[in-house]
Amino acid sequence: MDRDSRIQRLQETSNWSVVIVGGGINGIATWRDLALQGVDVLLVERNDYCSGTSAASSHMVHGGIRYLENGEFRLVNEAVNERNRLLQNAPHAVKPLPTTIPIFTRLSGLLNAPLKFLGLLNKPSERGTLVIKIGIMLYEWYARDTNTMPEHTLRNRATSLADFPSLNPNVTHTATYYDAMMPSPERICIDLVRDMELHSNALAFNYMTASDCDGTSLTLTDTLTGTQHTVTPQLVINAAGPWIDFANARLGQQTKFIGGTKGSHLVLDHPELRQAIADNEFFFENHDGRIVLIYPLYDRVMIGTSDIAIDNPDLAVTTDAEIAYFLEMTAKVFPKIKISRDDIVFHFSGVRPLPASDAKSTGQISRDHQIRTIEAGSGTAFPIFNLIGGKWTTFRAFAEQTTNVVLERLGKSRNVSTQQEPIGGGRNYPLDPESWALRVARQSSITHRRATELFERYGTVGASVAAYEGNYPATLNDAPDYSEGEIRWIVTHEQCHHLDDVLLRRTMLGMLGRTTDAMLHHIAAIMQSLLGWSEAETQAEIVRTTELLQRKHGVVL
Ligand SMILES: Cc1cc2nc3c(=O)[nH]c(=O)nc-3n(C[C@H](O)[C@H](O)[C@H](O)COP(=O)(O)OP(=O)(O)OC[C@H]3O[C@@H](n4cnc5c(N)ncnc54)[C@H](O)[C@@H]3O)c2cc1C
Known part of the structure; x- marks a missing residue:
């Protein structure tokens, strides 16, 4: 349906059970789930769909092996199973990703994380073959029921250098386990939007801002034409990611739910480096706890990422210091390969919508998601459900949990599960x-x-x-x-x-x-x-x- 027809529908329908603010992956997935349950639901995105944080991820569909360190067992369990579901529901967009950890004496403490948590490891230098194996086995154990991917392999130094000749010869081992990749996350978002286009109870707009609220009705501003529309929701879902507090301000609510952290990535046109990593993502932790990944993005190589506290997500850009750091870390792992700033063909930054926190380091802030509710009567005639956090990987589960809460509020029950619902070209x-x-x-x-x-x-x-x-x-x-x-x-x-x-x-x-x-x-x-x-x-x-x-x-x- 073209935009004019959709605008006409919007003008004809001012009362909505649910209005969703934000068309990143979490808003879109919740919109889809509610629409499938027969709820009349309107989604508005102020820019293009999937142009905020959802366009800035590391393109990994993963359980997050290192989240075990913070004791986030629930999240890891949920995420690995969602990863496996996505491999089945969106096989055109989500593919297995061999993930290789190079292990050096003084670099890559990645596998220390779960083991530190379990009290099996006290010093970063203590990591032998057995210790590494236990870490990965713990991770794989969470996916045991739904896993379709091969088990991990562990290589000694000689085999590692035979398989990856450009690798730093100081490597002691490499371990390869399987996660998944989504080379083009934006395609999943737009597939989800197109999937629901024919549902008469669902309507979605990009370039439409939730710009104001009189306490009962929302003003929506069409950013292509400047035209304003008024809608009256029974409840609102604020899925504005790192902009949640800004969007609440538009609704007349002062909140401090988000403590965002910026992450950047570089895309390099470097055939030699691309060949050196083969189809593997190289994934490791610097000695100071920062994660680095070197990722096979089609014929390019993507390198990331950082984790830096930031207040205004609109100001997130890749800095010179980040570029220098990424290039330095890559050179440590592949010292024989000459890499320079001239090889960078694109860079991007985004802000994680993490909960406001007083954790000592950004790495310790929970990566799990939660719904924070502002009840009706405190400034607005409708309740606002705020979607805080959430990995790309777990969008379906987060949407399902949000939908269940909303259905209960509306006095309705779920009639369709999205667990096995195909997505777009995966149908x-x-x-x-x-x-x-x-x-x-x-x-x-x-x-x-x-x-x-x-x-x-x-x-x-x-x-x-x-x-x-x-x-x-x-x-x-x-x-x-x-x-x-x-x-x-x-x-x-x-x-x-x-x-x-x-x-x-x-x-x-x-x-x-x-x-x-x-x-x-x-x-x-x-x-x-x-x-x-x-x-x-x-x-x-x-x-x-x-x-x-x-x-x-x-x-x-
Ligand atoms: C550097 C980095 C790497 C990451 N890597 C991974 C990874 O590899 N794997 C993984 O699973 N997760 C990853 N994540 C996490 C994941 O990308 C995010 O958690 C997820 O994309 C958040 O989606 P969202 O829909 O909540 O937010 P967003 O995608 O930011 O969507 C919110 C939308 O709301 C819109 N909006 C704001 N205000 C208004 C308004 N007033 N009216 C209308 N619209 C509005 C914005 O324009 C925006 O598009 C990463 C995140 C970052 C930053």
């Missing part, structure tokens, strides 16, 4: 992708190779993209693996309103550092023809995206 996922690609290629007059590419990018939704491609087969400037038809499909089906929506969140072109001036102009021209932009509006979009890429991501075109 009707073929056992034999090869036959799927052959059939789609035949039906859409595209090559088998291209059908396979679309399947890898969109899962089974790729068939719908392929049908468009037949009419617009020309390839995109500087991106021969994207067609005009594909971009047209995205713009028509995925609520794109700005050029950066396509570059940064519907495709990986931006994040992989592939944007060129010619490409930008080509996509802008396609959007102009589909969205009816004037020449001036098209130029303004190009300027906006160019400026955004430079200011937030260090990309100079």
